[in-house]
Amino acid sequence: MRSPILQTAAKYLLPILLLFSAFLLLRGHYHPGGGFVGGLVASIAFVLHSFAYGTDNTMKLLWYKPLTLIPIGLMIASAAMFAPVLFGLPVMTGLWFDQPIPVIGMIGSALFFDLGVYLVVIGVVLTILFTISLYTH
């Protein structure tokens, strides 16, 4: 069943939801939000797209299999976790740049950890849901 209303809505909602997920990811350090919620919202954007256009079309939109996001995300998160060790600090200590970056604000290793979580969550959710939906068709 292809509904034109849903298709049109999904076309506009996809970028908005992705933008919102990036917003959640960035504000997560001191406010509610963060990598996990951001990742869920981003994957909802793609799930909505797959409802409207079919899973095959969403897969084309993604270029790569969502599965590949899991190791990439894990590596980014682990690198952020390991980075302080190079400075002689305990694992997972927050490292911060001295100067704030315009728009985003202060950037620290915690943001990269969150980014890793964000990618892992997208990868896991989309892999599970797409596998189920491809099986049922």
Place this chain on the structure above:
Amino acid sequence: MIDNQIIATVLVHLFTALLQLAFWRKTVTQRILSIAGTLTGFLFAANLFTKVYTGSILTMNASNWEAPFGIVFVADMLSATMVLLTSIAALAVSIFSATGVGRARMLYGYFPIFHFLVMGLNGAFLTGDIFNLYVWFEVVIIASFVLLTLGGRKAQLEGAVKYMAMNILASTFFLTGVGLLYGITGSLNMADLALKIPEVENQSIVNLTAMFFLIGFGIKSAVFPLYFWLPSSYHTPPSAVAATFGGLLTKVGIYALFRVFTLVFTPDEFMKTLFIVMGILTILTGAFGAIIKNNIRRLFSYLIVCHIGFIIGGLGLYTKVALLGAVFYLIHDMIVKTNLFLIAGLIRQLRGTMNMEKLGGLYAHYPKISLLIAVVLFSLAGIPPLSGFWPKIYLIEAGFSANNYAFVLSVIIGSFITLYVIARLWSEVFWKNDPAEEIVTDSFKPLKPFKKMLLVLPIGILAATTLYTGLNAEIIIQVADRISTEMLDTTPYIQAVLGN
């Protein structure tokens, strides 16, 4: 003393697993990475052990948050020993897996998951925070679910359902206990809890909380009456996986029992009696279960249960000698049980079956391998001067000095039944003539010498460790002595974590 390197044994396995994910479906690279990773992990663990053995208790404040607010990692003698033993066992399993695990399983991520599992184990041994301990337990059981179901045979899924149901139940109990503990004291740091628990006015709610931990860890370490999931799930996965499970997974439950019931709670008389009764019944049911089994791995599964009882009973006696014996038994048990399941895997390679009635004549065909296996089996049965013998002496001595003859008797019965079962196994599998009518599928002989070596070498490594434990018992007793001293006097631990 603060030492940021104690987490290295955890990180090594994390990064090995990540590298292997980068080499997804390249099984040869994954095998090499796995052996290199476990070898590095072993070196770090040995380094950690020597540091703790020659120095004092080491701590690390993760994220640089001071204890008791942040999560602290602590390496005392018990943790360092457990990490070292885990690393030895992991090294052996990883070498064995290189040929002992089918390519299909490797393609679906056997090695990364194995390393995540070992990472979780090391984390659980090193953490000083009780909620963090729960998190590491979750890492371990999620990895173990995947390892158990990988391959997807029907028997495996059946075993996995039982395993999963019981472990989720155990986690629920554990988490409820953590929640109650936090509600009572407002702290999750184990050293901090050790100080705050005695000050709680309502001690009955503390005892209630302790029961939650007892049930949670009891299921995980397979004590009576909570062990039934173990023999019905451990015989299903490949032998390398079963070795990890049999040698390490139940022992992490035992470790948690030791940690929680010596540091956080001090057992009262009722608790101690409960431990001893559970220990006795675990020994007896496990031993009698082992008598009637014909499948080698099912038999070994029951022996795991039986020998867990020795350790639990030793904890229940709660004297210095008893704890020493229990810790020594734990050290011996981790290595031997891992080895037993690897041996079961090797026998399957040699003869294509693990049913004792269909086996026979291994000694005539493979005398050298049989002798190697004999060393392990004799240590398990506790023939002096091998490693199973010494801890039993201590346990029996502790039982006598506590006038607890029921425990002494059950240790003796457990040991004799183990001896009987092992003797039966030896005569059925190794000495009996080849059953003529059976068609033997020997998938070992056609292997290249290098692959043969990869299957036998890990058993040799573990057998050498066992021999060392038995013949050099003085050193192991020194280690166990320090561990039991630290268990009875927790002040150094608390000081190391919280300062003064």
